[in-house]
């Protein structure tokens with residue numbers, strides 16, 4: 243028999259399949275479409291201290307390679323989240339992880355403190371990797387010293403799971419993952435979107451209002467796998483894999499590469515029941531291969547712990 247449970251810090255998730263931040267709103271958007279109790283974890287759309295309108299439209303483009311977005315962290319802010327989203331999320335039958343974002347280290351700290359007091363949920367995913375804002379986001383997350391500082395400051399303020407979300411837009415993702423681990427992170431998640439661009443040749447202008455954006459979906463699967471594989475060899479904390487998971491085989495590849503859990507993002511837009519299909523595929527594979535737990539997936543490619 244296969245035990246699908248996963249431990250991240252003090253939290254036990256019922257299974258390894260979560261939905262990626264920004265692709266599932268605040269959960270209620272999907273409640274008519276899927277059984278939310280089947281999710282291992284729900285990662286909310288990013289929450290910042292103050293509400294944000296995000297970037298100008300067009301800010302989403304669909305391509306055969308996947309989706310290009312430059313949303314720019316549009317969200318209701320910490321008080322709006324507490325008032326409008328928290329009462330619903332609090333009662334959901336799955337682990338709800340808040341994705342935290344900000345422009346400065348101080349914003350992350352204030353937002354976390356506010357949510358700890360007014361909207362406590364299962365844990366935090368710290369977004370240090372948004373490619374669509376000038377201040378904060380990727381600018382913080384590509385510098386190991388700043389990643390360590392944010393992580394250390396947030397660690398002082400919560401005992402709940404702290405998951406640091408990493409950017410693929412770096413030359414050495416392992417040094418950033420190690421900085422997060424040393425500063426007290428419970429896990430890292432990788433990857434956020436890969437910087438990309440498309441151009442309208444007729445009008446000779448970028449398809450996104452911001453010029454460039456973040457690419458998700460099928461094209462980034464190998465990029466995410468390589469990141470998870472390399473990070474898993476470098477750290478002992480759990481690695482949560484995402485990037486281009488459209489079907490169970492992709493998720494299984496992430497688990498073999500060293501991931502302890504995975505997130506499904508762009509696939510939710512294509513097929514809202516993708517997560518159920520993927521969990522079933524993982525379970526069938528584990529049974530067929532005689533794997534008793536998620537850790538058993540790690541023996542083949544030599545994960546560090």
Ligand code: DOR
Pocket residue numbers: 264288311312313314315316369371372373374434435456457
């Ligand atoms: O691709 C992304 N888009 N990654 C993020 O972290 C945030 C999001 C946005 O709001 O732009």
